[in-house]
Every structure is written in C-alpha cells, then in structure tokens.
Amino acid sequence: MLKDIIFDQVKPAYGCTEPIAVALAVATAKKYLKGNLESIKIILDKNTYKNGLEVNIPGTPFIGLEIAAALAYTCGEAALGLEVLKHVNQECIDTSHKILGKINVDVDKNYIGLKVNCILEGENKVNVIIEGTHDNIVHIEENGNPIIDKPFEKGGTLLESIKKYNIDNFLEYIENPEKEVIELVEKAITINTEIAKKGLKTPGNFGNILNFEPVNIVQAAVDARMSGELLPVMTVAGSGNQGLSCTLPLIKIGEKYGENKVKKAILLSMLITIYIKSYTGVLTPICGAGSISSAGASAGIVYLKGGSAGQIKNAINNVLSTLFGLTCDGAKKGCALKAGTGTFVALQSAELALNNANIPCGNGIAAKDVEETIKRIGKLTLSIKKFDEDVLEFIGKC
Structure with missing residues (x-):
C-alpha cells in the first residue's frame, strides 16, 4: 500500500501545480471540442485560484491562470498529466495570446478543497472537472452527456490511506522499499538537482543571495520554478515546492554520507510530508514548503546522522x-x-533533536507524541480557512 501511495503522491510536473491543473482540464476538454473555440470558462476553488494569480507559467515570462488555459488549448498534451505544458515554445505562446479574450476565470469561495471546473464551447459544449488532487479527472461530459463520471470521495483517496500508518511504520519501510520506489527517488534527485543548478546560474535568483547551503539550493530551485523555468520538478503531496524542500537539503547534506542512506532519508522525508498533508489537506492556508516539507527534511537529516526514532520524531515536532x-x-x-526559512529551521530542529533539546510538551501546540501534534496541525489548519478568502483581496495589488 505504501508503494501505491508514494506513486500517487510523488509525480513530476512542469510549473506550479495549480495553474497546471487548469491547463490539464483545458487540454482534456479540447480533445472533445468540435468546431472553432468560442469560449473557455473556468471556475476554481479559492486555493487553486490563489496559487494561480501571481506565478509564472512554465516556459513563459507571463503570469496568470488565463495564459495557462490558453497555452493548454494551443499546445497542451493531456496525456502528459502534470507535464501537460512540457512542449511550450514561442509559436505556442504567440498563438495562445490570440484566444485570451475568450477565457474567463472565476472563483467559488464556498467550495472547500481542490476543484477545477472547466467548460469549453464551440459547436458543442464540453465540461471537465478535476477534484481532490491536481490530476484527478472526475467528470467529462459533452452536451450534457457524461463520458466519465466518478465522483470524488475524500475518504477513499490514497492520501487518506496513509493515515493507517505511523512514523514507526515509515522507518521500517524505508529500510527495504521496492526497487521501483528507489528508482522514483533517484529520478527526484536528478530532476530537482537540475532545476536547483539552473537557479544558481540565474542572475537575481534568490538562491544567489545567501552563501549558506543547503538553504541556498532550496531557494534557487523554488525561485526558478516559480519564475517559469521550463524544467520538471518532482512534486510531493501535490506541490513542487514541497518536493524541492523535502529532497534538496538531504541531497546536499547527503554528500557526506552513503548514496543508499541518502535515498532512504529522502524517502522518509517524502513519506512524512505526505503523512502531514493527509491531515492538513492538499491545498491549505499554511505554507507546505515552509512548514510541512521542512518537517520531513528535518526527519531525514536526523536519520542521515544516525539519530534514533525518538530523535526523528522530536525533530518533526x-x-x-x-x-x-x-x-x-x-x-x-x-x-x-x-x-529557505523552513530549511533553516529544519537544520536547527534536527541538531536540537540530536542533542536531545526539544520543544516541551504543552508549549503551544506541541504534544508529547508527534502523531498528536500532526493531528493538532490538521485541526488548526481547518480553523484558519478564512485566510484563503481574505488574502485574495491583496494578491497582485501593490
């Protein structure tokens, strides 16, 4: 089961996964559209809308959900999943601008969760809905006639299934994972390192500001991704930034350790990140790369340095x-x-845990048992959901 969860939650993607989910919906819908395009209407949950407003679309200098939809209609390939915009080029960009006026994006502030509702109209009308995760197509219909209809059920997802396990289970699993899982980790190492290198070579990239590894490589990679670099990133629990933050610190620190141990540490970091996200939800008002994947990275650092199971749990806490x-x-x-802030705290937290210096139980939200802390994180995340709606008032406005 853990193997299935990992392959469901660890996937390569080009660009920020929220506008990419929009692109995937549009690219899927266009396969069924007949005649000339008249309009594209997209209705999004507030989190997906929020994350698509100010992020660069891969392969372009442009931001916004409309350009993601236009590129998807022009040259998107639905069969590539989260890599739907892999083949963006200048011709595609030029052509896409001709249909921007036909695209309307709106937000459903009442929906809780991830949902992309895409409607294309030409000679016929095609509706595609993605729900729950960025590539989970739950509904396709043409002129009101369903082609695919598999309603999303949160309780039945593989992300929810990871709650059946605990951190001790993860520590046991990483010592003897399937060959295919290790190959996926190896791919994550390769592609995430590549975009970090690209970022470090780019003038003005935030990774070039500090001379403090491994923080600077994380900042370099995230900046490159957010700035529209046309390179893949291995996402973890629906986010490329989480994927970068829970792997790159361990890749850098792991240069002092054996290759096999580094792969196990990264796998542990991924599992911890996925596990915490199962309680908070895929899209949240809490920064996943800064707070959640850094907990995974901290666990991996302690593992690399020979820490005990208790010390690993304390680092997460x-x-x-x-x-x-x-x-x-x-x-x-x-x-x-x-x-970068999350990575710095991950390093601190790991060293504290290795020296048996930990935030005491009862200090704020800290519980004695890290499993309980994670559950509290999930509850508190729900309590501040209104942040996602309120912040929309400020994004993109100077």
Missing part, C-alpha cells in the same frame, strides 16, 4: 511547533524565501 503559522499567500517568487 520541533519544526511543526515552530513554523505552523507560516501562511500561504499564493504561489510566487517569494515562496523561495519561505522554503
């Missing part, structure tokens, strides 16, 4: 108890600094 209040105010270049 330290991070979550420190960074829970770091909010997500939309995807953008500044996410690099939040991810």
Whole structure:
C-alpha cells in the first residue's frame, strides 16, 4: 500500500501545480471540442485560484491562470498529466495570446478543497472537472452527456490511506522499499538537482543571495520554478515546492554520507510530508514548503546522522511547533524565501533533536507524541480557512 501511495503522491510536473491543473482540464476538454473555440470558462476553488494569480507559467515570462488555459488549448498534451505544458515554445505562446479574450476565470469561495471546473464551447459544449488532487479527472461530459463520471470521495483517496500508518511504520519501510520506489527517488534527485543548478546560474535568483547551503539550493530551485523555468520538478503531496524542500537539503547534506542512506532519508522525508498533508489537506492556508516539507527534511537529516526514532520524531515536532503559522499567500517568487526559512529551521530542529533539546510538551501546540501534534496541525489548519478568502483581496495589488 505504501508503494501505491508514494506513486500517487510523488509525480513530476512542469510549473506550479495549480495553474497546471487548469491547463490539464483545458487540454482534456479540447480533445472533445468540435468546431472553432468560442469560449473557455473556468471556475476554481479559492486555493487553486490563489496559487494561480501571481506565478509564472512554465516556459513563459507571463503570469496568470488565463495564459495557462490558453497555452493548454494551443499546445497542451493531456496525456502528459502534470507535464501537460512540457512542449511550450514561442509559436505556442504567440498563438495562445490570440484566444485570451475568450477565457474567463472565476472563483467559488464556498467550495472547500481542490476543484477545477472547466467548460469549453464551440459547436458543442464540453465540461471537465478535476477534484481532490491536481490530476484527478472526475467528470467529462459533452452536451450534457457524461463520458466519465466518478465522483470524488475524500475518504477513499490514497492520501487518506496513509493515515493507517505511523512514523514507526515509515522507518521500517524505508529500510527495504521496492526497487521501483528507489528508482522514483533517484529520478527526484536528478530532476530537482537540475532545476536547483539552473537557479544558481540565474542572475537575481534568490538562491544567489545567501552563501549558506543547503538553504541556498532550496531557494534557487523554488525561485526558478516559480519564475517559469521550463524544467520538471518532482512534486510531493501535490506541490513542487514541497518536493524541492523535502529532497534538496538531504541531497546536499547527503554528500557526506552513503548514496543508499541518502535515498532512504529522502524517502522518509517524502513519506512524512505526505503523512502531514493527509491531515492538513492538499491545498491549505499554511505554507507546505515552509512548514510541512521542512518537517520531513528535518526527519531525514536526523536519520542521515544516525539519530534514533525518538530523535526523528522530536525533530518533526520541533519544526511543526515552530513554523505552523507560516501562511500561504499564493504561489510566487517569494515562496523561495519561505522554503529557505523552513530549511533553516529544519537544520536547527534536527541538531536540537540530536542533542536531545526539544520543544516541551504543552508549549503551544506541541504534544508529547508527534502523531498528536500532526493531528493538532490538521485541526488548526481547518480553523484558519478564512485566510484563503481574505488574502485574495491583496494578491497582485501593490
């Protein structure tokens, strides 16, 4: 089961996954459209809308959900899933601008969760709905006639299934994972390292501001991704920034350790990140890269350095108890600094745990048992959902 969960939650993607979900819906719908395009209407949950407003679309200097939809209609390939915009080029960009006036994007502020409702009209009318996760197509219909209809049920998802396990189970699993899982980790190492290198070579990239590894490589990669670099990233629990933040620190620190141990540490970091996200939800008002994947990274660091199971749990507790209040105010270049902050705290928390210095139970949200802290994080995330709606008033406005 853990293998299935990992392959469901760890996937390569080009660009920020929220506008990419929009692109995937449009690219899927266009396969069924007849005649010339008359209009594209997209209705989004507030989180997806929030994360698509100010982030660059891969392969372009442009931001926004409309351009993501236009590119998807022009040259998107639905069969590529989250890599739907892999083949964006200048011709595609030029052509896409001709249909921008036909695209309307709206937000459903009442819906809780992830949902992309896409309607294309030409000689016929095609409706595609993605729900629950960024590539989970639950409904396709043409002129009101269903082609695919598999309603989303939160309780039945693989993300929810990880709640059947605990951190001790993860520590046992990483010692003998399936060959295919290790190959996926190896791919994550390769592609996430590549975009970090690209970011470090780019003038003005946030990764070039500090001379403090591994923080700077995380910032370099996240900045490059948010700035529209046309390179893939291995996402974890629906987010490329989470994927970068829970792997790159371990890749850098792991240079001092054996290759096999580094892969196990990264796998642990991924599992912890997915596990926490199962309680908070895929899209939240809390910064996943800054607070959640950094907890995974901290666990991996302690594992690399030979820490005990108790010390690994304490490292996770330290991070979550420190960074829970770091909010997500939309995807953008500044996410690099939040991810860097999370990495710095992950390093601190790991060293504290290795020296048996931990945030005591009862200090704020910290519980004695890290599993309980994670459950508290989930509950508190629900309590601040209104943040996602309120922040929309400010995004993109100077």
